[in-house]
Amino acid sequence: xxxxxxxxxxxxxxxxxxxxxxxxxxxxxxxxxxxxxxxxxxxxxxxxxxxxxxxxxxxxxxxxxxxxxxxxxxxxxxxxxxxxxxxxxxxxxxxxxxxxxxxxxxxxxxxxxxxxxxxxxxxxxxxxxxxxxxxxxxxxxxxxxxxxxxxxxxxxxxxxxxxxxxxxxxxxxxxxxxxxxxxxxxxxxxxxxxxxxxxxxxxxxxxxxxxxxxxxxxxxxxxxxxxxxxxxxxxxxxxxxxxxxxxxxxxxxxxxxxxxxxxxxxxxxxxxxxxxxxxxxxxxxxxxxxxxxxxxxxxxxxxxxxxxxxxxxxxxxxxxxxxxxxxxxxxxxxxxxxxxxxxxxxxxxxxxxxxxxxxxxxxxxxxxxxxxxxxxxxxxxxxxxxxxxxxxxxxxxxxxxxxxxxxxxx
Numbered sequence: 001x002x003x004x005x006x007x008x009x010x011x012x013x014x015x016x017x018x019x020x021x022x023x024x025x026x027x028x029x030x031x032x033x034x035x036x037x038x039x040x041x042x043x044x045x046x047x048x049x050x051x052x053x054x055x056x057x058x059x060x061x062x063x064x065x066x067x068x069x070x071x072x073x074x075x076x077x078x079x080x081x082x083x084x085x086x087x088x089x090x091x092x093x094x095x096x097x098x099x100x101x102x103x104x105x106x107x108x109x110x111x112x113x114x115x116x117x118x119x120x121x122x123x124x125x126x127x128x129x130x131x132x133x134x135x136x137x138x139x140x141x142x143x144x145x146x147x148x149x150x151x152x153x154x155x156x157x158x159x160x161x162x163x164x165x166x167x168x169x170x171x172x173x174x175x176x177x178x179x180x181x182x183x184x185x186x187x188x189x190x191x192x193x194x195x196x197x198x199x200x201x202x203x204x205x206x207x208x209x210x211x212x213x214x215x216x217x218x219x220x221x222x223x224x225x226x227x228x229x230x231x232x233x234x235x236x237x238x239x240x241x242x243x244x245x246x247x248x249x250x251x252x253x254x255x256x257x258x259x260x261x262x263x264x265x266x267x268x269x270x271x272x273x274x275x276x277x278x279x280x281x282x283x284x285x286x287x288x289x290x291x292x293x294x295x296x297x298x299x300x301x302x303x304x305x306x307x308x309x310x311x312x313x314x315x316x317x318x319x320x321x322x323x324x325x326x327x328x329x330x331x332x333x334x335x336x337x338x339x340x341x342x343x344x345x346x347x348x349x350x351x352x353x354x355x356x357x358x359x360x361x362x363x364x365x366x367x368x369x370x371x372x373x374x375x376x377x378x379x380x381x382x383x384x385x386x387x388x389x390x391x392x393x394x395x396x397x398x399x400x401x402x403x404x405x406x407x408x409x410x
Contacts, residue, residue, distance in 0.1 A: 020142035022260035027149040029253045031156050031179075036246050037306055038157070039172065042164045049238030051169050052245045056226075056233060057109065058119055061102035062126045063222055067095050068214025071337070072207075073134045084138075088195040092131050094207040099127045118173040125180035128197070132187035135195060148186050152179050213342045220349030224383065225252055227353070228376040231360040236368060243309055244372055247319070250302065251376075254295045254323050258288070258330040281331035288327020296320040318373040325380040329387040336390075348386040352379055 039048045069091050076087050103120045111119070136145050156179050163171060188196075223230075232244045261284075296319050300311045336345050356379045363371030363378075 017140060017142060020146050021137075022257065024136075024142050024146040024149050025256060025260050026253065027146070027153050029249065029256070031153050033246070033249055033253075034153075034157055035160060035172065036242070036249070038160050038164065039167055040242065040307065042167050044239075045242040046238040047167070047169065048245075049240075049242040051172050052241055053233055053238075054111075054115060054119065054169060054173060056230065057106065058122055058126070059222070061106060061119075061123055062130065063219055064215075065095060065099045065102050065123065065127050066130060066215070066218070067098055067208065068211045068216070068218050069095060069131065070134045070137070071214040071218070072211045074138055075337075077134070077138050084135075085195045088131070088135070089197060090202070090204055091207055091211070092128075092197050093201050094204040095127075095211075096201050097203060099123065114170055115173065118170060118177060122173065122177050122180060125177060125184055129180055129184035129187060131197075132184075132191060132195075135187070135191050139194075141190070144190070145187075148183070152182060155179075213346065216346055217342065217349060220346070220353060223353055224349065224356070224379050225255070225376075227356055227379065228360055228364070228372040231364050231375070232369075232372050235361075235364050236372075240369060243307075244369060246307060246309070247299070247303060247311075247315075247373075248376070250299045251319055251322050254292070254299075255326045257291070258284075258326050262330065262334065277331065277335055281335075284331055285328045288324055292320055292323045292327075295323060314370060315373060318370070318377050321377045322373065322380055325384040329384055332387040332391060344390060348383060351386065352382045355379075355382055 036048050039051065073087060073091055077084050080087065103123055106119045106123065107116050109116060136142065156175055159175055159178075160167065160172075226248070229241075229245060229248055233241050236244070296316055299319055300316050303309045303311045333345055336342065356375065359378055360372070360375040363375045365371070367374065
């Protein structure tokens with residue numbers, strides 16, 4: 001009984017971490033979804049389409065300034081846990097010039113002056129607040145920050161309802177800025193004894209060089225999941241962009257469950273042996289197949305009942321196909337990172353991106369909305385095929401003897 005009790009408590013603790021981390025990451029995405037509902041309801045689809053175009057620029061700039069720091073620091077913290085504060089600060093200092101670079105780029109864009117100013121301010125806040133994300137994950141402080149995210153979500157939605165008669169793109173951006181400011185303030189105070197940013201700026205090229213592979217991996221991953229959205233922003237109308245962003249946001253929210261489940265256990269995954277990784281990957285794929293069905297039906301119901309957008313059976317089937325593949329290849333990605341085979345992940349990302357570029361242009365130009373969704377599905381299955389090839393030919397979860405020995409030494 002004591003042994004069973006210990007196992008039960010461990011299971012409950014791990015489940016709580018997964019639930020807290022999932023909820024903490026889902027809340028900001030829900031803010032985005034709720035905001036889209038309210039903006040569309042109180043203004044129009046086209047206004048939300050304009051806001052989406054600003055957010056696309058903001059997220060691309062934030063991705064560049066982040067420079068793969070989260071994954072890089074998790075690995076560095078695991079190797080040198082006594083130097084967390086030093087490593088975190090050195091990483092932040094080295095990335096600061098990238099923040100200045102993206103800010104200059106935003107100021108040169110053909111946006112209204114007020115919008116450019118708001119986007120630059122948002123970049124500064126995102127740069128610092130997202131730098132604390134690695135601390136939340138590594139130190140497993142998900143519960144406290146889930147409470148913070150929930151409070152911020154309530155305040156954000158309340159502000160929109162209060163100002164619903166005067167909603168505009170600049171007002172929505174200002175609300176995002178306020179939310180990010182409070183998120184940063186809470187994280188800075190909470191982790192004040194563990195890490196803090198101080199001047200002068202010391203550019204460490206080794207940190208930027210080591211982080212390059214993680215930046216490329218993160219950027220390629222983001223482009224893969226949003227390339228269809230970017231083409232929709234270029235080729236289709238603002239109304240179509242707004243509708244597609246709403247649908248894609250729910251698809252990505254479901255896909256993101258893979259990361260939310262795994263994040264609390266990255267240290268453990270990096271230490272798993274071959275047999276455990278194999279069993280875990282099989283269960284994870286099965287889990288994805290199971291949750292994808294109710295998730296897809298829920299997306300269709302939400303789109304129809306809340307947004308008033310009729311979803312065809314074709315779109316539902318494509319949405320299901322969009323969701324499923326990531327549950328297969330996510331574990332394969334972490335195994336490759338574990339044995340420092342990032343080059344294979346990078347090769348996959350670049351290959352899929354190159355193949356997807358003409359595919360997106362062709363399908364969206366001809367089939368418009370459905371073509372965009374089809375292009376996204378094609379990109380996901382291309383990734384799945386690459387990792388399936390690696391598993392059969394190179395190794396991975398149950399692969400070759402050479403890779404198994406590398407994994408167990410890692």
